[in-house]
Amino acid sequence: MIKIGIVGASGYVGGELLRLLSNHENVEIKYATSNSHKNEKISRIHPDLYGLTDLRFSDRTPMEVAQDVDLIFLALPHGTSIKYVPDLIETGVNIIDMSADFRLKDPEKYPEWYGFEHNYPDLLKKFIYGMPELHRDQIKNAKYIATPGCIASSSIYSIAPFLSLSLNDNIINVDAKVGSSGSGSGLDESKIFSERFNSIRAYKPVHHRHTPEIEQELKYVSNKDIKIALSAHSVNMVRGILTTSSIYAMDDEIKLWSLLRDFYGNEKFVRLMMDKKSNYKYPDPKIVIGSNFADIGFAIDKYIKRIVSFGAIDNMIKGAAGNAIQSMNIMYKFNEYESLIMPSLFPV
Ligand SMILES: NC(=O)c1ccc[n+]([C@@H]2O[C@H](COP(=O)([O-])OP(=O)(O)OC[C@H]3O[C@@H](n4cnc5c(N)ncnc54)[C@H](OP(=O)(O)O)[C@@H]3O)[C@@H](O)[C@H]2O)c1
Numbered sequence: 001m002i003k004i005g006i007v008g009a010s011g012y013v014g015g016e017l018l019r020l021l022s023n024h025e026n027v028e029i030k031y032a033t034s035n036s037h038k039n040e041k042i043s044r045i046h047p048d049l050y051g052l053t054d055l056r057f058s059d060r061t062p063m064e065v066a067q068d069v070d071l072i073f074l075a076l077p078h079g080t081s082i083k084y085v086p087d088l089i090e091t092g093v094n095i096i097d098m099s100a101d102f103r104l105k106d107p108e109k110y111p112e113w114y115g116f117e118h119n120y121p122d123l124l125k126k127f128i129y130g131m132p133e134l135h136r137d138q139i140k141n142a143k144y145i146a147t148p149g150c151i152a153s154s155s156i157y158s159i160a161p162f163l164s165l166s167l168n169d170n171i172i173n174v175d176a177k178v179g180s181s182g183s184g185s186g187l188d189e190s191k192i193f194s195e196r197f198n199s200i201r202a203y204k205p206v207h208h209r210h211t212p213e214i215e216q217e218l219k220y221v222s223n224k225d226i227k228i229a230l231s232a233h234s235v236n237m238v239r240g241i242l243t244t245s246s247i248y249a250m251d252d253e254i255k256l257w258s259l260l261r262d263f264y265g266n267e268k269f270v271r272l273m274m275d276k277k278s279n280y281k282y283p284d285p286k287i288v289i290g291s292n293f294a295d296i297g298f299a300i301d302k303y304i305k306r307i308v309s310f311g312a313i314d315n316m317i318k319g320a321a322g323n324a325i326q327s328m329n330i331m332y333k334f335n336e337y338e339s340l341i342m343p344s345l346f347p348v
Pocket of ligand 1 (some may be wrong): 007009010011012013014033034035036037075076077080099101148149150166167181182183184186249304314315316319
């Protein structure tokens with residue numbers, strides 16, 4: 001049994017960690033911190049846990065939490081974890097950071113994509129990118145995990161297997177459609193119901209922050225310098241992401257399925273959507289909501305000579321808390337699937 005603390009537990013990702021970990025047989029949730037809800041029952045903010053726990057939010061600082069736990073999850077906005085991590089590391093606590101502060105290996109990317117100087121290049125080397133399907137062996141020996149971004153996860157899962165093909169262009173276009181929970185629980189005018197409902201908003205048509213982490217991981221997989229042209233839209237869903245990517249390469253359908261099968265082997269949480277008679281012949285967020293699955297599929301465009309690949313995930317599970325818990329299970333040599341094997345909610 002390990003003791004854990006969740007910092008930033010009043011947010012959406014913190015809530016998802018609480019929900020999934022509440023049934024984990026090797027984990028005791030010792031602290032769930034919130035500055036704005038000190039001493040309140042966590043079920044007031046996360047009503048899905050009503051009647052299931054008496055835990056209350058604590059206003060302990062991350063350093064105070066670290067004194068008393070084996071592992072700390074930081075579910076904080078980007079640019080915030082970096083203020084705590086250097087001191088936390090001195091305490092010996094293990095860390096799983098949900099933000100982008102330790103995802104990129106190259107510190108020089110931070111000013112351009114995140115607007116701050118990263119002054120801890122040595123710490124960037126110590127963090128492992130928490131995508132089990134790509135980094136399982138490193139995660140086994142890790143103390144520090146940087147959990148991938150949600151759009152990044154869907155993109156990487158659905159593009160990486162195709163990169164062994166010969167590419168006619170090193171630019172890959174990614175169109176991302178994202179549910180409202182992807183931007184967290186913080187309030188701003190653009191999120192109020194009358195503005196958000198029925199809208200398909202191109203909220204980040206260019207220069208999305210997840211671009212460099214997708215490029216970094218695709219380089220890791222293929223050794224190719226891919227450029228990602230990412231446009232992100234918020235759509236009329238609460239949870240879920242669909243990424244549609246144009247990869248300028250060609251092969252026949254059988255060869256492409258076998259590429260995917262070879263790449264993912266027995267990975268439990270990556271599903272290949274091959275049933276052409278199903279209503280869901282291509283990945284669709286609707287059928288992954290509430291689960292830790294990443295659904296992958298593709299169409300072949302012979303006219304343009306491109307593969308249109310699709311990835312669908314629940315942004316808060318395979319795109320955040322699910323990959324974090326899967327990484328934790330690997331780090332601690334627990335059953336890798338503990339807390340994570342469940343079908344999606346259907347229909348939602
Ligand atoms: N939402 C997603 O789908 C998703 C997916 C992948 C990764 N992520 C990443 O996960 C992290 C958390 O995202 P989220 O969606 O849960 O955001 P969120 O709903 O806005 O929650 C963030 C929480 O952090 C706390 N907080 C804010 N500023 C703080 C500070 N300076 N010091 C300490 N605590 C602070 C807040 O709690 P109090 O004010 O109550 O303390 C808040 O509840 C972000 O880095 C995000 O990019 C999110």
